Amino acid sequence: MIYTNHKLDLKNLTKLKKFKKNKRIPHAFLFHGSEGVGKEFAAIEFAALINCESPVEDLSCRTCHSCLKLLSNNHDLVNYVFPLPKGKKVNNNDGIEKSMSENVATEFRINLDKKIKNPYHEIKLKNANTILIDSIRSIKKTIFRTTENNSYRIVLIFEAEKLCFPNNEAANSLLKLLEEPPKKSIFILVTSKADLLIDTVKSRCLDIYFPKPSPEIFNFYCETLSNDSINLYRFFDGNIKLLKKIEKNSLSDIEKFYLKFKKFILSESDKIDLEMLYYLIDIFKSKSNLSQLIILAMKCFFKDAISSIYIAEYEPIFSFFDKQIAKKINSLESNFLDKIIEFEKDYILNVNLELAIINLLQGLKK
Numbered sequence: 001m002i003y004t005n006h007k008l009d010l011k012n013l014t015k016l017k018k019f020k021k022n023k024r025i026p027h028a029f030l031f032h033g034s035e036g037v038g039k040e041f042a043a044i045e046f047a048a049l050i051n052c053e054s055p056v057e058d059l060s061c062r063t064c065h066s067c068l069k070l071l072s073n074n075h076d077l078v079n080y081v082f083p084l085p086k087g088k089k090v091n092n093n094d095g096i097e098k099s100m101s102e103n104v105a106t107e108f109r110i111n112l113d114k115k116i117k118n119p120y121h122e123i124k125l126k127n128a129n130t131i132l133i134d135s136i137r138s139i140k141k142t143i144f145r146t147t148e149n150n151s152y153r154i155v156l157i158f159e160a161e162k163l164c165f166p167n168n169e170a171a172n173s174l175l176k177l178l179e180e181p182p183k184k185s186i187f188i189l190v191t192s193k194a195d196l197l198i199d200t201v202k203s204r205c206l207d208i209y210f211p212k213p214s215p216e217i218f219n220f221y222c223e224t225l226s227n228d229s230i231n232l233y234r235f236f237d238g239n240i241k242l243l244k245k246i247e248k249n250s251l252s253d254i255e256k257f258y259l260k261f262k263k264f265i266l267s268e269s270d271k272i273d274l275e276m277l278y279y280l281i282d283i284f285k286s287k288s289n290l291s292q293l294i295i296l297a298m299k300c301f302f303k304d305a306i307s308s309i310y311i312a313e314y315e316p317i318f319s320f321f322d323k324q325i326a327k328k329i330n331s332l333e334s335n336f337l338d339k340i341i342e343f344e345k346d347y348i349l350n351v352n353l354e355l356a357i358i359n360l361l362q363g364l365k366k
């Protein structure tokens with residue numbers, strides 16, 4: 001395996017291995033499933049396996065010529081495509097190499113180097129919201145060249161839904177390749193938002209769904225984060241990428257938030273809780289990972305409350321949960337989850353933050 005200090009559910013990989021064994025590999029795959037469950041991890045492992053010269057127990061060997069090139073991000077047959085910032089205007093026959101500025105090219109390399117060390121590294125370049133048509137043009141320049149020794153050209157497309165943002169330009173350009181796929185080429189599209197990808201592209205790919213990792217695999221990544229008051233597997237909903245991003249003290253920050261939030265919900269006052277307001281503004285202004293965790297904590301707070309009403313033997317996500325919360329939530333006629341999701345949208349879209357938080361706090365207590 002390429003990633004030796006990591007754990008991956010091998011079920012999908014086993015399915016994929018059969019294609020290699022039978023020497024009939026489909027030319028396009030769609031790896032989809034929720035965020036942080038190891039799709040990009042599996043895509044890179046599969047890419048390594050396809051061209052591996054001496055697989056070990058049907059996994060890539062890490063030592064052959066092809067594996068070593070992949071590990072040093074220097075594989076002439078493996079292309080990575082992901083969102084990039086808009087580049088210089090170039091001739092239609094030129095590709096991304098010419099349109100990329102020097103800074104972006106450096107960032108591109110740095111991100112790939114991180115990715116090949118950590119399969120959960122999130123590739124994020126400044127101002128990169130879309131997969132550029134120039135990236136697909138670059139692929140077109142090389143994909144028709146023949147390969148040696150029965151090897152394949154592999155194109156890995158991460159955040160593939162961004163092929164369709166802000167328009168379908170890149171997706172349509174890729175579609176032409178998928179409709180008449182070059183010999184010995186394999187496209188692996190990876191996305192957590194498959195519904196945003198156009199159907200014509202999806203229908204050309206073999207669908208591979210990635211479920212949440214098992215608690216055993218998830219807990220492998222929790223080792224240094226032991227915590228008795230939060231069920232981490234359910235809190236993170238199996239999202240290993242998010243789990244790996246959090247810092248050690250984040251869990252105690254979530255606990256602190258939970259207790260403050262509980263006090264706020266249980267209080268009888270209808271006035272805006274200023275302490276809560278400033279506390280949240282502070283967190284969300286810093287745009288840290290903690291913001292994402294606080295939103296999750298609010299969702300879990302209500303999930304615990306609602307589920308404990310309807311499920312007799314319900315095991316709460318937070319050990320701080322008590323029946324008093326469920327009683328209070330039941331008495332308030334608010335659709336809490338909708339309110340939080342609305343706030344989440346406002347936050348992502350950079351709507352006036354103070355106003356969004358006031359709306360949220362008022363909405364929850366109505």
Ligand SMILES: [Zn+2]
Nearest residue numbers: 052061064067
């Ligand atoms: Zn190998």
